[in-house]
Amino acid sequence: xxxxxxxxxxxxxxxxxxxxxxxxxxxxxxxxxxxxxxxxxxxxxxxxxxxxxxxxxxxxxxxxxxxxxxxxxxxxxxxxxxxxxxxxxxxxxxxxxxxxxxxxxxxxxxxxxxxxxxxxxxxxxxxxxxxxxxxxxxxxxxxxxxxxxxxxxxxxxxxxxxxxxxxxxxxxxxxxxxxxxxxxxxxxxxxxxxxxxxxxxxxxxxxxxxxxxxxxxxxxxxxxxxxxxxxxxxxxxxxxxxxxxxxxxxxxxxxxxxxxxxxxxxxxxxxxxxxxxxxxxxxxxxxxxxxxxxxxxxxxxxxxxxxxxxxxxxxxxxxxxxxxxxxxxxxxxxxxxxxxxxxxxxxxxxxxxxxxxxxxxxxxxxxxxxxxxxxxxxxxxxxxxxxxxxxxxxxxxxxxxxxxxxxxxxxxxxxxxxxxxxxxxxxxxxxxxxxxxxxxxxxxxxxxxxxxxxxxxxxxxxxxxxxxxxxxxxxxxxxxxxxxxxxxxxxxxxxxxxxxxxxxxxxxxxxxxxxxxxxxxxxxxxxxxxxxxxxxxxxxxxxxxxxxxxxxxxxxxxxxxxxxxxxxxxxxxxxxxxxxxxxxxxxxxxxxxxxxxxxxxxxxxxxx
Ligand code: AGP
Numbered sequence: 001x002x003x004x005x006x007x008x009x010x011x012x013x014x015x016x017x018x019x020x021x022x023x024x025x026x027x028x029x030x031x032x033x034x035x036x037x038x039x040x041x042x043x044x045x046x047x048x049x050x051x052x053x054x055x056x057x058x059x060x061x062x063x064x065x066x067x068x069x070x071x072x073x074x075x076x077x078x079x080x081x082x083x084x085x086x087x088x089x090x091x092x093x094x095x096x097x098x099x100x101x102x103x104x105x106x107x108x109x110x111x112x113x114x115x116x117x118x119x120x121x122x123x124x125x126x127x128x129x130x131x132x133x134x135x136x137x138x139x140x141x142x143x144x145x146x147x148x149x150x151x152x153x154x155x156x157x158x159x160x161x162x163x164x165x166x167x168x169x170x171x172x173x174x175x176x177x178x179x180x181x182x183x184x185x186x187x188x189x190x191x192x193x194x195x196x197x198x199x200x201x202x203x204x205x206x207x208x209x210x211x212x213x214x215x216x217x218x219x220x221x222x223x224x225x226x227x228x229x230x231x232x233x234x235x236x237x238x239x240x241x242x243x244x245x246x247x248x249x250x251x252x253x254x255x256x257x258x259x260x261x262x263x264x265x266x267x268x269x270x271x272x273x274x275x276x277x278x279x280x281x282x283x284x285x286x287x288x289x290x291x292x293x294x295x296x297x298x299x300x301x302x303x304x305x306x307x308x309x310x311x312x313x314x315x316x317x318x319x320x321x322x323x324x325x326x327x328x329x330x331x332x333x334x335x336x337x338x339x340x341x342x343x344x345x346x347x348x349x350x351x352x353x354x355x356x357x358x359x360x361x362x363x364x365x366x367x368x369x370x371x372x373x374x375x376x377x378x379x380x381x382x383x384x385x386x387x388x389x390x391x392x393x394x395x396x397x398x399x400x401x402x403x404x405x406x407x408x409x410x411x412x413x414x415x416x417x418x419x420x421x422x423x424x425x426x427x428x429x430x431x432x433x434x435x436x437x438x439x440x441x442x443x444x445x446x447x448x449x450x451x452x453x454x455x456x457x458x459x460x461x462x463x464x465x466x467x468x469x470x471x472x473x474x475x476x477x478x479x480x481x482x483x484x485x486x487x488x489x490x491x492x493x494x495x496x497x498x499x500x501x502x503x504x505x506x507x508x509x510x511x512x513x514x515x516x517x518x519x520x521x522x523x524x525x526x527x528x529x530x531x532x533x534x535x536x537x538x539x540x541x542x543x544x545x546x547x548x549x550x551x552x553x554x555x556x557x558x559x560x561x562x563x564x565x566x567x568x569x570x571x572x573x574x575x576x577x578x579x580x581x582x583x584x585x586x587x588x589x590x591x592x593x594x595x596x597x598x599x600x601x602x603x604x605x606x607x608x
Contacts (some may be wrong), residue, residue, distance in 0.1 A: 001074040001602040002086075002100035003027050004178065005195055006159045006169045008067040008216045009186020014058045016199075017070035020188075021051055023195040026251075026396045028602025029072035030080035034058070035087040035096040036068035037166040042093055046085040066216070069159045069169060071098035074602045077106070078123025088127040090134035091119050094163045097133065099126040100191055101156035101176040102607045109151065125154075133160055141165045142213055145172055146226050149211075155353060155607060159189060169214040173206040176606050177351055177379055180204040180212055180219060182233060187214045191606075193236060193377060194394070201236045205377060238376060250595045252397035252489070256581050257448055259402050262392050263574070264441040266409055269391060271434060274427070276417045278410075281387040284370065290421040293339025294321040298330040298358040299346035300605065302400040302484060306372075306407035307346045308477035309573050313411050316474075316570060317425055317433075318418035327354035328608065331361050345371040348395055348403035349604040350378020357608065359383050372410050374403045388414065397596045398603050399489050401581045404481065405444075405574050412437065412571065436568040440575070443565040447578045450562070454579055457544060457560045458586030464515045467494035468541075469580075470502065471519035472529050474569065478519050478576045485584035489598045490591055499532035512540040517583070518558070519576050522548040523569040533557055546579050 003024030007016045017034045032054045033046030043063050047053040051072070071086035078084040087096035103109070106125035109132065114120065118131040129148060136144040141162050149158075155175025161168075171178060171189055181188035181196035181203055189212065190196050193203060206212060209224040210231075221231045248254035270277055295314050297307035304326050311322040325335070327345075331354060343362040347355045350373040359369050359380060371384035374392050381387040390406040416433055419425040425433075461467075467486055471479035480496035487494045497506050499518070510516070516536050520529040530553065533543055537557055545558035548566045555561055562583075564575040588595050 001027055001604055001606045003029065003072040003191045003195070004098050004100050004157060004159050004189070005070040006068070006171065006189040006214065007186070008167075008169055008214055009183060009188075010066055010216070011186065013065055013068045014062045017068050018051070018055055018058065019198060020190055020195040021054070021070050021072055024072050024190070024192055025051055027072065027074075027192070027604045028398060028597065029074050031073045031075070031082065031085035032071060033073075033085045033087055034063060034068055034070040035161065036063040036065040037161055037163055038063070038065040040163050040166070042089065042096055042163055044087055044089065044096060046082050046087070048080055048082050048085065067161065067166065067169065069096065069098050069161055076102055076607060077125040084122045084124050086126060088122060088124060088130045090130045092134070095130055095133050095137070095160065097126065097130045097158055097160045099129060099156055099158045100606060102154045103128060103152050103156060104154035105152070129158060133162075137162070137164070141168065141170050142211070142222070143226065145170045146211065146224070149174065150224070157191065167215050170211065171214065172211045174208050175353070178206045180206065180214065182219060185216060187216065187219050189214060197236065203234050203236055204231045205234065205382065206231075234377070250397065250585070250589065252399055252401060252585055252595050255395055255397050255402045256578065256585065258393065259405050259578065260441045260444040260448065262402050262406055263409055263444060266391055266406060267438055267441065270410070270413050271437065274431060274434065276413055278388045278414070281381065281389065283386045284368070286421050288368070289342070289418060291340055292320065292342045294323070294341050295344060296323045296325065296335070296337070296341050297344045297346065298325045298327045298355060300327050300352050300354055302404050302481060303346040303348060303355070303407060305477045305481040305484070306404055306411065307344070308480070309408050309474055310344070310346075310411040310415070312474040313415035313570055314418065317415040318422050319424045320418060320422065327352065327358040331357040337365055337367060341367060343367050343369045345369060345380055345384060346407055347371065347380050348374045348390070348400050350375040350380040351604050351606050352380070353606050353608045356380055356383065372407055374406070396603075398598055398601045399485055399584070399595075401577075405577050408574050408577070409437075433568060436571055440567070440571060443567060443575055444578060446565055447575060451582055454562060454582040455586045457562065458583050459590060460560070461515050461544070462587050462590045464492060464513075466509065466514045467492060468506065468509070468514060468516045469494060469496040469519070470499040470516060470532065472499045472525040472532070473523060474573055475519040475521070475523070475576055478573045478580065481577065482517055482519070482580035482584070485581055486587060488601060489584055489595050490588035490593055491599070492587065499529055502532060503535065507535065507539065510536055510539045510541045512542060514541060516541045516543045517580070518543050518545045520545050520547045520554060521564060521572045521576065522551065522566060523572065530554075530557070546576055
């Protein structure tokens with residue numbers, strides 16, 4: 001979602017702002033813009049569409065000056081257009097502002113400002129901030145921003161520049177991420193550490209209710225009341241992952257192919273003999289975990305599907321009752337907590353607004369929070385009591401692939417760990433399962449070698465209009481994930497169902513024109529799955545079956561078969577995910593979709 005960059009220093013402002021925006025591109029956006037101050041005037045360039053359009057405009061009409069702000073916008077209020085792109089400016093074109101988040105009370109503020117004769121030129125909620133800063137300005141930009149943010153409701157990270165004080169950028173964080181980069185003779189800010197790392201490894205992560213005033217030679221932090229505060233500087237030791245597509249036409253395909261190595265890396269990091277090592281950010285003691293009464297998992301989208309698989313794992317292995325909730329529901333449903341629950345948040349980006357709000361809801365009730373996060377130093381990991389990192393590397397494609405399988409992997413090991421603490425599984429059973437886990441990378445590789453066959457099947461079904469994905473048991477969430485993957489990147493309608501539920505309604509949709517993807521590896525519910533598939537076949541459905549190598553029965557009933565290696569039932573969602581991802585990928589690519597940046601979607605969903 002929206003990305004912010006800011007720079008004050010002596011480098012070429014066009015290249016620094018553009019380089020930062022390119023780094024934020026993966027978050028998803030539909031327009032962009034930059035602004036700087038030159039000889040007492042504000043210069044603004046804005047475009048609809050891809051960043052390349054902004055780069056072209058800047059090549060033609062570059063900005064000058066040594067201070068500027070930039071923005072990628074993902075539309076919430078007002079369509080994607082040049083007018084609605086940020087920076088937004090005040091009436092006199094003297095104050096420019098970029099914003100990530102939503103101003104919930106913008107309507108009443110706008111009415112108030114219109115009465116005071118402010119002239120609005122966009123449909124955005126953001127523009128009210130520019131006018132409020134103008135209204136409150138009394139010779140001190142910092143004071144005027146502080147006064148302004150005290151009137152705002154919602155979530156926001158903002159950066160403001162003004163021709164009256166051309167040596168500084170004033171920024172404020174409340175609910176959306178903002179990181180400051182400290183340089184020599186230059187200082188920066190951005191929504192994401194990756195946008196700073198070409199310039200510096202010294203960063204300060206801002207918390208909610210904090211302001212920063214950035215000058216070329218000085219950075220000062222303030223609390224919401226304007227009191228000077230000291231902030232801890234962090235040295236980023238890790239390097240940004242190489243984010244080139246290499247030989248692959250899309251990041252998504254590259255990321256699908258990285259899964260073997262990522263799981264292998266996690267096997268090496270997490271399994272130490274017969275012990276588990278969940279990393280340096282995991283602080284729960286065995287005693288604490290042994291006493292927990294139940295687990296509540298909350299997450300969004302694909303991460304929620306991984307969480308749903310977690311439910312099966314925790315209940316089966318550790319006999320720990322587990323609830324799974326979509327974060328946007330969890331945060332508003334006033335959940336009941338009794339006993340000593342552990343709240344788990346799962347998120348690739350670590351910045352998803354609803355998941356973060358769910359954590360805050362849990363913390364307000366004094367509950368312990370464990371998060372499973374991919375992006376290091378992200379807000380969700382910082383606000384959780386403990387974090388297990390996914391170690392999946394940067395995921396650029398909007399469709400989550402490698403983060404998802406890594407989430408399942410971590411959940412699997414954590415469930416085994418809990419089962420040991422709770423005396424649910426015996427040591428030999430746990431050993432056996434660890435052995436199975438170690439075999440997963442090689443099995444993923446075998447599936448990836450079959451990618452061409454999956455492409456052929458995708459070609460056959462690429463014109464389908466309605467797809468049904470079905471599964472049972474631990475692969476019911478896999479069916480939900482298969483449907484989500486297909487719809488989000490191909491724009492083809494798809495729905496996921498527990499196979500046993502079909503006859504309670506959805507079977508009415510079945511005809512020869514509605515392909516069904518049935519997930520039926522060897523498992524405790526295998527026979528039941530076959531019965532469900534037969535029911536669909538006898539109503540004319542075309543069925544693609546994902547099943548286990550060597551299974552002859554599925555060959556007789558399926559129209560097309562994708563084989564995965566045999567594995568322990570509870571590990572099968574990892575293997576099943578690979579053909580589901582490839583199937584969705586090829587259908588979308590064959591239909592000419594923008595696979596890595598599907599319409600209307602953002603990689604990091606920082607607004608609710
Ligand atoms: C996945 O393919 C999606 N694009 C989306 O559902 C995503 O999983 C969801 O927005 C949650 O994101 P998070 O994992 O970064 O919290």
